[in-house]
Amino acid sequence: MDIELLQAQVGLWNLTYGYLKTMSLKCALDLGIPDAIFNNGQPMTLSQLHSVLSLPPSKKSHLYRLMRLLAHIGFFIEKNASACSEPVYDLTAQSRLVIEKNDSANMFPFVRCALHDIWLRSSLFMGDWFMRDSEQNPFELANGSTVWEIVSQEPVVNKMFNDAMVSSSCMFNDYIVKYGDEIFKGIESLVDVGGGKGAMAEVIAKNFPHVRCTVLDLPHVVCDNPNDGIVNFVPGDMFNYVPPADAVLLKWVLHDWSNEDCIRILRRCKDAIPSREAGGKVIVLEVVVGSTSAMISEEPQLLLDILMLTVAEGEERDENGWKYLFTEAGFSSYKITYAIGFLSIIEVYP
Known part of the structure; x- marks a missing residue:
């Protein structure tokens, strides 16, 4: 040999x-x-x-x-x-990063959620899913319901999922604080669509007091969140309505959904913001596949794409994929900044 x-x-x-x-x-x-x-x-x-x-x-x-x-x-x-x-x-x-007492960068809730049985089981059904002409994804085959149904119906899973989303925000906070003067220049109001418990919105509101921050999420997500004057919480469905604001923030939202659903969400966001001349824009925090050649950053992009294949209807997109969505939703231009490890900031203009 x-x-x-x-x-x-x-x-x-x-x-x-x-x-x-x-x-x-x-x-x-x-x-x-x-x-x-x-x-x-x-x-x-x-x-x-x-x-x-x-x-x-x-x-x-x-x-x-x-x-x-x-x-x-x-x-x-x-x-x-x-x-x-x-x-x-x-x-x-x-x-x-997984020390529970590490308040500044505690990824424990995120990792704990990612390693829960309901996600791990899904990967075992990938081969079966490929051979079926079925609308059910591997997660549904493994668990009998969609991820969104389970999150909305099971309080323990709902809390675990939302804690994980709060935990994931720590990756963005330092960048938002460091470069926010440029990102939020001229913006007086912002809606964080699918913003969960408001972790990212709270960071923005505290560090940039001129920006009034609102979180839009489903009723079971925001029902216990206090409207304490720092962040305003609004229950609702992003497919139907996004509250008006100068800017809309979408952090790890669009990768969960199909192209058709993403276009619907983006059109609602476009309806909510003013023209580009008046300062309107959508801020997308997502993976742009191929945005880095570094193995340590490229591999998580591809792994996340397979995660989306198994648990949701979405995918991790390359620049051409993002360009297609923005164009179909009626936006005129976009700017990508490769800034946060394997994730990117995309500013999208009407």
């Missing part, structure tokens, strides 16, 4: 068992390992970690095997142990 074939076999092996990286991450979060190391205030030995997690004595050697893999893929740091000492574990930038 030649070297090329051996390398191909190794690559295939890694693809075949790559899901165990994800499951090991889920296990680490279920056990609370990142928080345990963080709360300790310094790196921890295997024995310390085993003790703090209150695991049975029989699981100590298996904990080492779990930590060895997670350190190998860069989620933890393992300091080499000598022949007479134990390995010591510390956090990395990745594992710090």
